[in-house]
Amino acid sequence: MMSSETTILNYQALLNERKLCAAECPSCKTLMLPPRLFCTKCHKRGTRWKVLSGRGKIRSFTVIHIAATTHAADAPFVVVVVRLKEGPSITARLIGVNPLKPEDIKVGASVVADFEEASGPTSDQPDMRLVFRPYLVHK
Amino acid sequence: MINVSVVGAGQTKFGRHPEYDLRELFSIAALGAIDEAGIAPEDVEAAFIGNLSSDRFNDQCHIAPMMVDFAGMKGIPATKCEAACASSATALRAAILALESGLYDIVLAAGVEKMSDLPTPGVIETLAKAADNTFEATPGITFPGIFAVLAVAHMHKYGTTREQLAAVAVKNHANAVHNPLAQYQKEITLEKALSSRMVAWPLGLFDCSPISDGAAAVILVRTKDARKYTDAPVKIIASTQASDTMNLCDRDSLSTLYAAKTAAQKAYKQAKLEPRDIDFAEVHDCFTIAEIIATEDLGFFKPGQGGPAVEQGLTRIGAEKTINTSGGLKAKGHPVGATGISQLRELYLQLRNEAGKRQVPDADVGLAHNVGGTGASCAIHICQRW
Ligand SMILES: CC(C)(COP(=O)(O)OP(=O)(O)OC[C@H]1O[C@@H](n2cnc3c(N)ncnc32)[C@H](O)[C@@H]1OP(=O)(O)O)[C@@H](O)C(=O)NCCC(=O)NCCS
Numbered sequence: 001m002m003s004s005e006t007t008i009l010n011y012q013a014l015l016n017e018r019k020l021c022a023a024e025c026p027s028c029k030t031l032m033l034p035p036r037l038f039c040t041k042c043h044k045r046g047t048r049w050k051v052l053s054g055r056g057k058i059r060s061f062t063v064i065h066i067a068a069t070t071h072a073a074d075a076p077f078v079v080v081v082v083r084l085k086e087g088p089s090i091t092a093r094l095i096g097v098n099p100l101k102p103e104d105i106k107v108g109a110s111v112v113a114d115f116e117e118a119s120g121p122t123s124d125q126p127d128m129r130l131v132f133r134p135y136l137v138h139k
Numbered sequence: 140m141i142n143v144s145v146v147g148a149g150q151t152k153f154g155r156h157p158e159y160d161l162r163e164l165f166s167i168a169a170l171g172a173i174d175e176a177g178i179a180p181e182d183v184e185a186a187f188i189g190n191l192s193s194d195r196f197n198d199q200c201h202i203a204p205m206m207v208d209f210a211g212m213k214g215i216p217a218t219k220c221e222a223a224c225a226s227s228a229t230a231l232r233a234a235i236l237a238l239e240s241g242l243y244d245i246v247l248a249a250g251v252e253k254m255s256d257l258p259t260p261g262v263i264e265t266l267a268k269a270a271d272n273t274f275e276a277t278p279g280i281t282f283p284g285i286f287a288v289l290a291v292a293h294m295h296k297y298g299t300t301r302e303q304l305a306a307v308a309v310k311n312h313a314n315a316v317h318n319p320l321a322q323y324q325k326e327i328t329l330e331k332a333l334s335s336r337m338v339a340w341p342l343g344l345f346d347c348s349p350i351s352d353g354a355a356a357v358i359l360v361r362t363k364d365a366r367k368y369t370d371a372p373v374k375i376i377a378s379t380q381a382s383d384t385m386n387l388c389d390r391d392s393l394s395t396l397y398a399a400k401t402a403a404q405k406a407y408k409q410a411k412l413e414p415r416d417i418d419f420a421e422v423h424d425c426f427t428i429a430e431i432i433a434t435e436d437l438g439f440f441k442p443g444q445g446g447p448a449v450e451q452g453l454t455r456i457g458a459e460k461t462i463n464t465s466g467g468l469k470a471k472g473h474p475v476g477a478t479g480i481s482q483l484r485e486l487y488l489q490l491r492n493e494a495g496k497r498q499v500p501d502a503d504v505g506l507a508h509n510v511g512g513t514g515a516s517c518a519i520h521i522c523q524r525w
């Protein structure tokens with residue numbers, strides 16, 4: 001999978017292997033997440049996958065109380081925009097926090113990527129989805 | 140410089156309209172504009188119609204020919220324009236460009252949306268499709284959620300408060316009391332706004348524009364012909380549009396909208412004006428935070444000063460910078476595809492001294508700021524009194 005084309009389909013396939021990857025430009029090394037087929041900076045082709053650490057910081061967040069029909073059963077839940085250590089930024093759910101105590105969630109707090117089974121369409125192997133949880137330093 | 144003028148404007152009342160079909164809403168607004176311009180439906184040579192999602196809201200695609208046929212304009216070229224909540228400002232821009240091309244002399248620009256056919260979670264789901272479905276809607280973000288993310292970033296960066304957000308709602312509800320076509324013609328108190336139930340933290344019910352049905356339309360001609368139709372045409376002197384990434388996560392800043400800033404800079408250049416020359420503006424307050432960010436992106440207040448400005452009353456009618464005399468999306472209502480033209484209609488009324496109790500004294504120049512989706516589209520128009 002790691003040598004595959006940096007398409008959105010393959011990004012999901014890598015998530016299913018519990019790997020969070022960005023597309024890397026072969027020339028200027030720009031990292032792109034969501035992945036792209038061309039470099040946003042120098043427009044080069046031939047982007048390749050690079051596995052990310054999953055570590056990052058919260059840029060902003062919200063708690064969804066009134067959700068779309070498709071997500072209503074999960075509400076309330078937290079959505080975060082995270083700046084990853086390697087540079088790119090991505091939007092996902094934040095788990096392991098109390099959605100009813102948003103004041104305890106802080107912009108700038110450290111989080112780490114995790115993978116959860118997405119309750120999705122009827123396939124034998126459900127897709128994994130990216131989530132974040134608070135990064136706790138072990139004492 | 141743009142050489143197009145508005146010679147007629149029409150609008151339905153915004154709100155829930157179970158009694159009307161989409162085409163009926165459109166025809167009420169379109170014929171209102173046509174009557175006011177003193178023309179007949181047959182005189183209209185082309186129509187551009189904004190609409191976000193008739194396919195999901197009303198199970199109907201390809202609405203433009205259906206709309207013009209129903210309103211007595213069968214046969215003319217009719218085109219739907221879609222840019223999420225900025226759909227009808229892009230329809231307006233398409234109409235302006237069509238007139239500027241010299242191909243037509245009389246063009247209709249309109250917008251229509253009927254959202255209330257779906258239950259609320261269905262509306263929320265449909266609107267979320269105007270964000271990047273794969274990367275942001277699928278994790279569960281909603282439109283209130285998108286603007287809540289911007290609110291949290293703005294609060295973190297500048298210390299903007301929930302009270303300042305609520306002040307936007309209180310002001311816009313107060314303005315809408317004087318707008319007979321507004322969805323909510325009632326005042327609300329700061330306490331009520333602050334204690335409303337959560338929709339997407341930190342945004343509560345009164346931080347949100349409502350679910351609305353409605354239509355708005357204008358008749359446009361070239362400025363040199365405008366006096367043939369009315370003694371008081373309203374000149375459009377700038378029309379600009381810009382785009383940005385769909386995803387919030389792809390943006391450098393979450394406390395400003397790049398497309399709005401870009402479109403604004405181009406608009407001021409086109410009109411040879413500066414922010415201080417604008418007497419009043421209709422801005423896209425789909426959520427209270429959006430009005431605060433808009434007044435900063437448009438250069439009316441410095442970044443971070445939009446919150447204090449509304450709290451100090453600087454954006455009330457007749458104050459330093461009058462914002463959203465119509466009641467804004469918050470209280471006038473937000474039938475998404477109709478909003479851009481409805482904003483233009485408010486400029487038209489104000490610049491003809493026809494805005495009644497919400498009239499801005501001595502208004503010569505007005506601006507309309509219409510944002511689409513996550514801010515991935517923004518279209519801006521500047522109008523001037525004849
Ligand atoms: C906020 C929202 C979820 C509320 O919907 P809801 O929970 O179904 O609310 P209801 O329709 O049941 O209304 C309950 C009451 O609140 C009022 N109300 C609903 N929305 C309101 C709003 N935005 N502002 C003020 N009052 C509102 C209703 O009039 C009703 O009052 P009543 O009981 O006196 O008749 C819905 O308005 C919404 O989704 N708004 C955002 C729309 C949006 O995203 N637009 C695109 C922007 S880019």
Ligand SMILES: [Zn+2]
Nearest residue numbers: 025028039042
């Ligand atoms: Zn590159």
